[in-house]
Amino acid sequence: MGEYGKIINKSLLPVKNKAILSHTIESFSIDDTFVIALGHNADQVKSYLKIAHPDRKLCFVNVKNFDGSGSGPGLSLLSCKEFLQEPFYYVPGDCIIHTDLKKIKFDNWLGISKIKPSESNAFCNVMLEKNRIVDIHDKEYCHENFAAFTAPLFVSDYEIFWRYLKNQSLIDNEHQISNGLWGLVNESNIYAVNTSWTDLGNLEKFKKIQSKEYGFDFSKPDEFIYFVNDRVIKFFADETIISSRIKKANLKPNIFPKIKQTQKNFYSYSYFHGNTFYDSGNPKSFKNLLNWLDENVWDKREVELKKFHSLCNEFYFKKTMNRLDSFNASHKGFIFPNSVNSESVPELKKLLKSLSWELICDGIPSFIHGDLNFGNILYQEKPEKFLLIDWRHNFAGVIEFGDLYYDLAKLYAGLIINFQHIRDGTFKIFGNKRVTIEFKTWNKQDEYIKTLENYILSKNYNLPKVIMLSGITFLNMAPLHKSPFDQMLIAMGSVLINRGLGDLHRN
Numbered sequence: 001m002g003e004y005g006k007i008i009n010k011s012l013l014p015v016k017n018k019a020i021l022s023h024t025i026e027s028f029s030i031d032d033t034f035v036i037a038l039g040h041n042a043d044q045v046k047s048y049l050k051i052a053h054p055d056r057k058l059c060f061v062n063v064k065n066f067d068g069s070g071s072g073p074g075l076s077l078l079s080c081k082e083f084l085q086e087p088f089y090y091v092p093g094d095c096i097i098h099t100d101l102k103k104i105k106f107d108n109w110l111g112i113s114k115i116k117p118s119e120s121n122a123f124c125n126v127m128l129e130k131n132r133i134v135d136i137h138d139k140e141y142c143h144e145n146f147a148a149f150t151a152p153l154f155v156s157d158y159e160i161f162w163r164y165l166k167n168q169s170l171i172d173n174e175h176q177i178s179n180g181l182w183g184l185v186n187e188s189n190i191y192a193v194n195t196s197w198t199d200l201g202n203l204e205k206f207k208k209i210q211s212k213e214y215g216f217d218f219s220k221p222d223e224f225i226y227f228v229n230d231r232v233i234k235f236f237a238d239e240t241i242i243s244s245r246i247k248k249a250n251l252k253p254n255i256f257p258k259i260k261q262t263q264k265n266f267y268s269y270s271y272f273h274g275n276t277f278y279d280s281g282n283p284k285s286f287k288n289l290l291n292w293l294d295e296n297v298w299d300k301r302e303v304e305l306k307k308f309h310s311l312c313n314e315f316y317f318k319k320t321m322n323r324l325d326s327f328n329a330s331h332k333g334f335i336f337p338n339s340v341n342s343e344s345v346p347e348l349k350k351l352l353k354s355l356s357w358e359l360i361c362d363g364i365p366s367f368i369h370g371d372l373n374f375g376n377i378l379y380q381e382k383p384e385k386f387l388l389i390d391w392r393h394n395f396a397g398v399i400e401f402g403d404l405y406y407d408l409a410k411l412y413a414g415l416i417i418n419f420q421h422i423r424d425g426t427f428k429i430f431g432n433k434r435v436t437i438e439f440k441t442w443n444k445q446d447e448y449i450k451t452l453e454n455y456i457l458s459k460n461y462n463l464p465k466v467i468m469l470s471g472i473t474f475l476n477m478a479p480l481h482k483s484p485f486d487q488m489l490i491a492m493g494s495v496l497i498n499r500g501l502g503d504l505h506r507n
Helices: 020-026 042-052 073-078 117-122 158-165 178-187 203-213 239-251 283-296 305-330 348-354 404-416 419-424 445-458 463-480 485-506
Strands: 033-038 057-062 088-090 095-097 109-113 124-129 132-138 147-155 191-194 197-199 223-228 231-236 259-262 266-270 377-380 385-388 427-430 434-439
Touching: 020 042, 020 095, 033 042, 042 057, 042 223, 042 231, 042 266, 073 158, 073 178, 095 147, 132 178, 132 191, 147 178, 147 197, 158 178, 231 239, 239 259, 239 266, 283 377, 283 445, 305 463, 348 485, 404 445, 404 463, 404 485, 427 485, 434 485, 445 463, 463 485
Parallel strands: 033 057, 109 191
Antiparallel strands: 088 147, 095 197, 109 147, 124 132, 124 147, 223 231, 231 266, 259 266, 377 385, 427 434
């Protein structure tokens, strides 16, 4: 599964805000028992299911050989034999079935789809007489008279199936399920049923589904979110992010969701019945939000000046340079803009040399959210309530505090670029040196920006610094996101840094 393969078990990849595995589980009765063969990232699967489906009957089987010679779906299924001494369904972990299985009345049957002959050598192919299977060609090129076994499989004559599945002959160096299917062909009957399904078996197919779901893939390959059974579940490949987020949430439990359950790579909280501030906010409630943040979030902290300056230097200067090195490494020959939407900007290297990093690192130690934008602020109008989600786990390794200017800059940046519109794919970028960006304007954007700027000035904070720091946050985001959004972030980051520098010099 490409970039996801080492990070997560593919049955946990999200489709329509649920793991693939959840779609399968929810298609069956609450009374059914699920026997789950575990291999790659087995603990992730167990952890997810404990949080997402605690009310389901689950039986886990650890498959000893899941990726070596002789492994394969047949061996994984055979490992579950002890717990399947009755009729059963087999559903692969990388597909979603849309057919109502209860309406299919055959004793033994499998789901089929018509495929192109050029794809047939990747499938187990079956020959039919009417709808009865009479021949099997597994992982072979087959003409169009064959159909591909896709999913699912229902086995009524399980004793015959298990006896044949024990045959250890390999196809493509794998133990295949077709060994067991031959038993049903030879000693019973097995039928083919055209089923509706979504194949998510490789990276290309998964990304194709994602592109239909979202206008633009805003996700990161090492973190995912799920909405299951009125729960929000977060996954992080880096387990230290989980523990740090929980520690931070416990410092101010009234502003974050209450964490209900935690596992090594997961935590969950109850679904909040409200909307993001992008969807439900208005200029009046934005003023209320700023007052709420001031009173409930941004508690100033006493921190030794030299220590805090060092943390800011680590977080702003060093991290920015490292992120830009990462961007340059993955964008060989990238041409940095000197004009964005007809607004002239110096080349980025020159811009960064013009910055006073001493000023940038002269922050205000405070408790912070760390990724403050309207998409991470949930809002309920009546009674008015704010809730902060997806908080940054630390600031240069420190959980207890960060730089208040960073929250202000992230909030400002999220007004310049509406991240919800990015997810919807409503933006375009053209050119390299002379860049044109087309993105959707949104209602009250200018009023929001003016309100935030007035708030910053009313507190005697440095507005040009906030604008420059907003640009720096865009630069830091660029290597974490896909094209063309990464290029847009570089361009808009350059614009904001240049605007902030201009305002600073004018003042």
